[in-house]
Amino acid sequence: MGPGMDASIALVAVAPFVAAALAPLVHRIARPFAGWVLALVPAGLFLLLLTLVEQVVAGGVISARIGWVPAFDLELSFLVDGLSLTFALTISGIGTLIVLYSGAYLRGHPHLGRFFAFLLAFMGAMLGLVLSDNMLALFMFWELTSVTSFLLIGFDHTRQASRRGAIQALVITNIGGMALLIGAILVYQLTGGWDMSAVGDEIRDSAFYGLVLAAFLAAAFTKSAQVPFHFWLPNAMEAPTPVSAFLHSATMVQGGVYLLARTTPWLGGTQAWTLILVCLGGATLLWGAIGALRQTDLKQMLAQTTIASLGLSVLLLGLGTEAAIAAMLLYFVAHALYKAGLFMVAGAVDHEAGTRDITVLGGLADGMPVTFIAAALASLAMIGLPLTLGYFAKEEMYLGLLSWQWPDIGVLAVLLAGNAMLAGIAMLILVKPFLGPVLPTPKPAHEAPIAMLVGPVALGAASIVAAVMPDWLGHTLLEPGTLAILREEVSSHLSLAINPASPILWLSLATWALGYLVYRQAAAMRTLARRFEAALGWTADTVFDSVMFGLIRFSGVVTRLLHHGRLELYLVTVFAALALALIVPLVALGGYNVLLPTAELGNWSAKLSWPELAPYEWGVVALAVVGLTAVLLAPNRLIAIVALGIQGTAVALVFLLFGAPDLAFTQFMVEILSVVILALVMTRLRLDERDHRPLEDLARDGTLALVCGAGVSLLLMVVLSGTLDTRLSDLFTATSVPIAHGHNIVNVILVDYRGFDTLGEISVVMAAGIAITALLRRRAKGTGPTASVPRRRQRAAP
Amino acid sequence: MNTVIFRTIAPLIVAIMLVFSVYVCLRGHNEPGGGFIGGLIAASAIAILGMAVGAQAARRALRLDPLAIAGFGLFIAGLSGLLSLFTGSPFMSSIWLYLDVGETTVPLSTPLVFDIGVYFVVFGTIATIALALEGDGEEEL
Numbered sequence: 023m024g025p026g027m028d029a030s031i032a033l034v035a036v037a038p039f040v041a042a043a044l045a046p047l048v049h050r051i052a053r054p055f056a057g058w059v060l061a062l063v064p065a066g067l068f069l070l071l072l073t074l075v076e077q078v079v080a081g082g083v084i085s086a087r088i089g090w091v092p093a094f095d096l097e098l099s100f101l102v103d104g105l106s107l108t109f110a111l112t113i114s115g116i117g118t119l120i121v122l123y124s125g126a127y128l129r130g131h132p133h134l135g136r137f138f139a140f141l142l143a144f145m146g147a148m149l150g151l152v153l154s155d156n157m158l159a160l161f162m163f164w165e166l167t168s169v170t171s172f173l174l175i176g177f178d179h180t181r182q183a184s185r186r187g188a189i190q191a192l193v194i195t196n197i198g199g200m201a202l203l204i205g206a207i208l209v210y211q212l213t214g215g216w217d218m219s220a221v222g223d224e225i226r227d228s229a230f231y232g233l234v235l236a237a238f239l240a241a242a243f244t245k246s247a248q249v250p251f252h253f254w255l256p257n258a259m260e261a262p263t264p265v266s267a268f269l270h271s272a273t274m275v276q277g278g279v280y281l282l283a284r285t286t287p288w289l290g291g292t293q294a295w296t297l298i299l300v301c302l303g304g305a306t307l308l309w310g311a312i313g314a315l316r317q318t319d320l321k322q323m324l325a326q327t328t329i330a331s332l333g334l335s336v337l338l339l340g341l342g343t344e345a346a347i348a349a350m351l352l353y354f355v356a357h358a359l360y361k362a363g364l365f366m367v368a369g370a371v372d373h374e375a376g377t378r379d380i381t382v383l384g385g386l387a388d389g390m391p392v393t394f395i396a397a398a399l400a401s402l403a404m405i406g407l408p409l410t411l412g413y414f415a416k417e418e419m420y421l422g423l424l425s426w427q428w429p430d431i432g433v434l435a436v437l438l439a440g441n442a443m444l445a446g447i448a449m450l451i452l453v454k455p456f457l458g459p460v461l462p463t464p465k466p467a468h469e470a471p472i473a474m475l476v477g478p479v480a481l482g483a484a485s486i487v488a489a490v491m492p493d494w495l496g497h498t499l500l501e502p503g504t505l506a507i508l509r510e511e512v513s514s515h516l517s518l519a520i521n522p523a524s525p526i527l528w529l530s531l532a533t534w535a536l537g538y539l540v541y542r543q544a545a546a547m548r549t550l551a552r553r554f555e556a557a558l559g560w561t562a563d564t565v566f567d568s569v570m571f572g573l574i575r576f577s578g579v580v581t582r583l584l585h586h587g588r589l590e591l592y593l594v595t596v597f598a599a600l601a602l603a604l605i606v607p608l609v610a611l612g613g614y615n616v617l618l619p620t621a622e623l624g625n626w627s628a629k630l631s632w633p634e635l636a637p638y639e640w641g642v643v644a645l646a647v648v649g650l651t652a653v654l655l656a657p658n659r660l661i662a663i664v665a666l667g668i669q670g671t672a673v674a675l676v677f678l679l680f681g682a683p684d685l686a687f688t689q690f691m692v693e694i695l696s697v698v699i700l701a702l703v704m705t706r707l708r709l710d711e712r713d714h715r716p717l718e719d720l721a722r723d724g725t726l727a728l729v730c731g732a733g734v735s736l737l738l739m740v741v742l743s744g745t746l747d748t749r750l751s752d753l754f755t756a757t758s759v760p761i762a763h764g765h766n767i768v769n770v771i772l773v774d775y776r777g778f779d780t781l782g783e784i785s786v787v788m789a790a791g792i793a794i795t796a797l798l799r800r801r802a803k804g805t806g807p808t809a810s811v812p813r814r815r816q817r818a819a820p
Numbered sequence: 821m822n823t824v825i826f827r828t829i830a831p832l833i834v835a836i837m838l839v840f841s842v843y844v845c846l847r848g849h850n851e852p853g854g855g856f857i858g859g860l861i862a863a864s865a866i867a868i869l870g871m872a873v874g875a876q877a878a879r880r881a882l883r884l885d886p887l888a889i890a891g892f893g894l895f896i897a898g899l900s901g902l903l904s905l906f907t908g909s910p911f912m913s914s915i916w917l918y919l920d921v922g923e924t925t926v927p928l929s930t931p932l933v934f935d936i937g938v939y940f941v942v943f944g945t946i947a948t949i950a951l952a953l954e955g956d957g958e959e960e961l
Contacts, residue, residue, distance in 0.1 A: 691860035791945030
C-alpha cells in the first residue's frame with residue numbers, strides 16, 4: 023500500500039464532490055451533453071474500483087488512512103474489502119447510468135445544473151460511507167447522504183408534497199444518524215479506537231452490548247426503512263424519478279443494510295440480533311409486499327417493493343448463516359440492478375406516456391420496444407427466473423432453511439410468501455402497462471431518448487451476464503463478500519445445473535406458482551389491502567404528522583412563555599435570578615456564619631460604636647444617603663434619574679478615596695453618561711413622566727431591590743471577612759513591569775493579561791450598539807407606536 | 821438647556837475633552853486611564869456637542885459614522901492580537917517595539933494598538949446611541 027494507493031482511494035471519495043462543485047458550470051457550458059460529460063466521473067471511478075477487484079478477490083484488504091483532524095483522532099481511514107467494493111462498484115456503476123439518464127429526463131429544466139451537483143455530492147457521500155473504516159468519518163458521510171437526499175427529494179421545492187417528503191426523510195434518517203453517533207462513541211469507549219475493522223469480540227462480551235446494538239439497529243432501520251420507520255420511503259417518491267432510481271433502490275436505503283453487514287462480525291450472531299432482525303425484517307418484507315399490491319402507481323409500487331426487499335435483506339442478515347449471507351450479497355446486487363432498471367423504466371413510461379398508473383396503461387410494447395425489453399429483463403430478474411441474478415439469490419435464501427424444523431419453517435414460509443408477492447408484482451409491472459390492448463395515454467407513447475434507454479438495458483443485461491457465469495460470480499462476489507461479513511473463508515457453490523431432486527427447485531416453482539396466483543388476483547387483493555388500511559384508521563405517516571405538529575405547538579408554548587415581550591417582566595426575571603444567585607449560595611454554603619457575632623465577643627451590642635471616619639468621608643456618606651432618599655421620594659422620573667446619578671457619584675468617590683482611581687474614573691464617566699442617556703430615553707421615547715405602578719408591583723420590585731442589595735452587601739462582607747487569596751494580585755504586581763511593561767496594573771490586566779476577555783467585551787458593546795441603533799431606527803420608521811402604547815395595539819400596527 | 825452660553829462654550833469644552841480623552845487613553849498603561857475611560861470621555865464630548873448644536877451637526881462634525889468608528893476599533897483590536905501569530909506565539913501575545921526618537925524612547929506595542937481599538941469601540945458605540953437618541957429619529961443614520 024504505497025502512497026499511490028492512498029491517493030487513488032481518496033480520489034474515489036473526493037472526486038464526486040469536486041464534480042458536484044463544477045456541475046453547474048459544466049451544465050452551462052455543455053448544455054445538451056452535460057449528462058454525458060458528468061457521467062465520465064462516476065464511470066472513471068467505476069473503472070478505478072474495478073482495478074482493485076483482483077487484489078480483493080485474492081483475499082486482500084486494501085486500507086488507506088489520511089490524517090484529517092489529528093486532534094480528534096479523526097482520520098479518513100478507508101477500507102476496501104469484498105463488502106465495500108461490492109457496494110462501491112454498484113454505486114458508481116449505477117451512478118454513471120443515472121447521471122446519463124437524468125440529463126435526458128430533466129432536459130431543459132432550469133435547475134438541471136443544480137440537480138447534477140446534488141446527485142454527484144450524494145454519490146460522493148455514499149461512496150465515502152461504504153469505504154470508511156473510521157466510525158466518525160462513517161457518521162459524517164452517513165449524515166451527508168441524509169442531507170443530500172433531502173436536497174434531492176425536495177428538488178421540486180415549489181410543491182408542498184415534495185417539501186414534506188424531503189423533511190420527513192431528513193427527520194427520520196437523522197434520528198438514525200444521531201443513534202449511529204451514540205453507537206460509535208460507545209464502541210470507541212469500549213474498544214479505544216474508531217476503526218471498525220479493529221473491533222473484535224469485546225462488544226458482544228460487554229455489559230453495554232444491548233445499548234450498542236440498539237443504537238446501531240436504530241441507525242440501520244431508519245435508513246433502510248424498516249417497519250415502523252418505513253413510511254418515509256413512499257413519500258420520498260416525490261423526488262424526480264432518477265433520484266428514486268438511484269437513492270431508493272441501490273444506494274441510500276441500502277446504507278442501513280450495509281451498516282448491519284459491516285457490524286455483523288462484532289454485533290451479530292447473538293440471540294437478540296437474530297430475533298430482532300428476523301422478526302422486523304420479515305414484518306417489513308410482508309408489509310412492503312402488501313403495500314405494493316395496494317398501489318396502482320408504478321413508482322409507488324416500486325417504492326413499496328423496495329421496502330419489502332430491504333426487509334428481506336435485513337432478515338437474511340439476521341439469520342447470519344453462510345447461505346443467508348451469500349443470498350444477501352447476491353440479492354443486493356440483483357435487486358440494485360433490477361430495481362434501478364425498473365425505476366428508470368417507470369420514469370421513461372411517465373415521461374413518454376404521461377402517466378404511471380398501471381390501470382390506464384396498456385400495450386406500450388408497440389410504441390416503446392426497447393423500454394419493453396429493459397422492463398422484461400428487469401422483471402424476469404425480480405421474478406427470479408433462471409439465467410438471472412435473482413434466481414441465484416432466491417436459491418441461496420431457501421438453501422439455508424432446509425432443516426424442516428420449527429423456526430426455519432416459519433422463516434421459510436415468510437420468505438416464500440414475500441417472494442411470491444414480489445414475483446406477482448413483477449408480473450403486474452411487466453404485463454399490465456406493456457402488453458394487452460393499446461390504451462390511450464395522455465401523451466402518445468413513443469420511445470424514450472437514448473440516454474434514458476442505456477441505463478435500464480445495461481442493467482438488465484448485466485443481470486443476465488453475471489448469471490450465466492456462476493463460477494466467476496461466486497469467486498469474485500460471494501467469496502470476498504462473505505469473508506468480509508463473516509470474517510471466515512467460504513467457498514462458493516453456485517451452479518447453473520438444475521437438480522430435480524432438490525427441494526429448492528420445488529420451492530422456486532412454488533414461488534412462481536403463488537406469484538402467478540397473486541398476479542391473477544391482483545385486483546381482489548388490492549381491494550382487500552385498501553379495506554384493511556381503511557379499517558386501521560391511522561398509519562405511521564399520520565403518527566409522524568401529529569408528532570411533528572405537537573412539537574411545533576410545544577415549542578410555540580415554550581417560546582411564548584419565555585419570550586412574552588413585556589419588558590418589566592424580563593427585568594423582574596433578571597433581577598430575581600440575580601437575587602437567587604446571590605442568596606442561595608450564601609445560605610446553602612453557610613457563608614453568612616462568618617457575619618454572626620462569635621461567642622467570645624460576649625455582650626457585642628455594648629461594643630458597637632460609630633465608625634471613625636474623616637469629615638470628608640462623612641461627606642461622601644451623606645451624599646450617598648441624600649441620593650438614595652431622593653431616588654425614593656422623587657416626584658417624577660427625571661428627578662429620580664438625576665438622584666440615581668448623585669448616588670453613583672458617591673460610590674465613585676468611595677472608589678477614589680480608597681485607592682481605586684481607575685475604577686473611580688470609569689464610574690464617574692458611566693454615571694454621567696447613564697444620566698444623560700436615561701434622560702434622553704425618557705424625553706425621546708415620550709414615556710410617562712410619572713411612575714404609575716400599582717402598589718403590588720411596587721411591593722414586588724421593592725422587595726427584589728432590597729433582596730439584591732442585601733445579597734450584594736452580604737457577599738462583599740463575607741468576601742472581606744475571609745483571608746484574601748492574593749496569588750493573582752501578587753503575580754500581577756510582580757510581573758506587570760518586567761513582562762508587560764506597564765505600571766498601571768488595572769490597565770495591563772485589561773489589555774494584556776486578560777486581553778481576550780476585553781476583546782469579547784468590546785465585541786458585546788459593539789453588538790449592543792448595533793442592536794440599539796436598529797431598535798431606534800425601527801421606531802423612527804414606524805408609523806408611531808411608542809413604548810407607552812399597549813402591546814396589543816403595537817402588534818396590529820404595520 | 822439650549823442657551824446661548826451653552827452653545828458658545830460647548831465646542832470649546834468638546835475640544836478640550838477630546839484632547840483629554842486621547843491623553844487619558846495613551847497614558848493608561850502607566851497611570852490611571854486607558855482606552856475604556858478615554859472612549860467614555862470622548863463619547864460624552866460628542867453627546868455634549870449633540871445637545872448644543874443638534875445631532876445632525878454633531879454627526880457632520882464627526883465626518884465618519886460613529887458606528888463605523890466602533891467597527892474600525894474592533895477590527896484593529898482583533899488585528900493587534902493576530903500580529904503575534906507571525907512571531908509564532910499564541911493569539912494576543914504582546915509585542916513591544918522601542919523607538920529612539922531624539923533623546924527619548926517611544927514604546928510601541930500591540931497592547932497599545934489594542935487599547936486604541938477599545939477606545940474607538942467605546943467611543944463609537946456610545947456616541948451612536950447618544951446621537952440616535954438626541955436626534956428626533958428623522959435623519960438616516
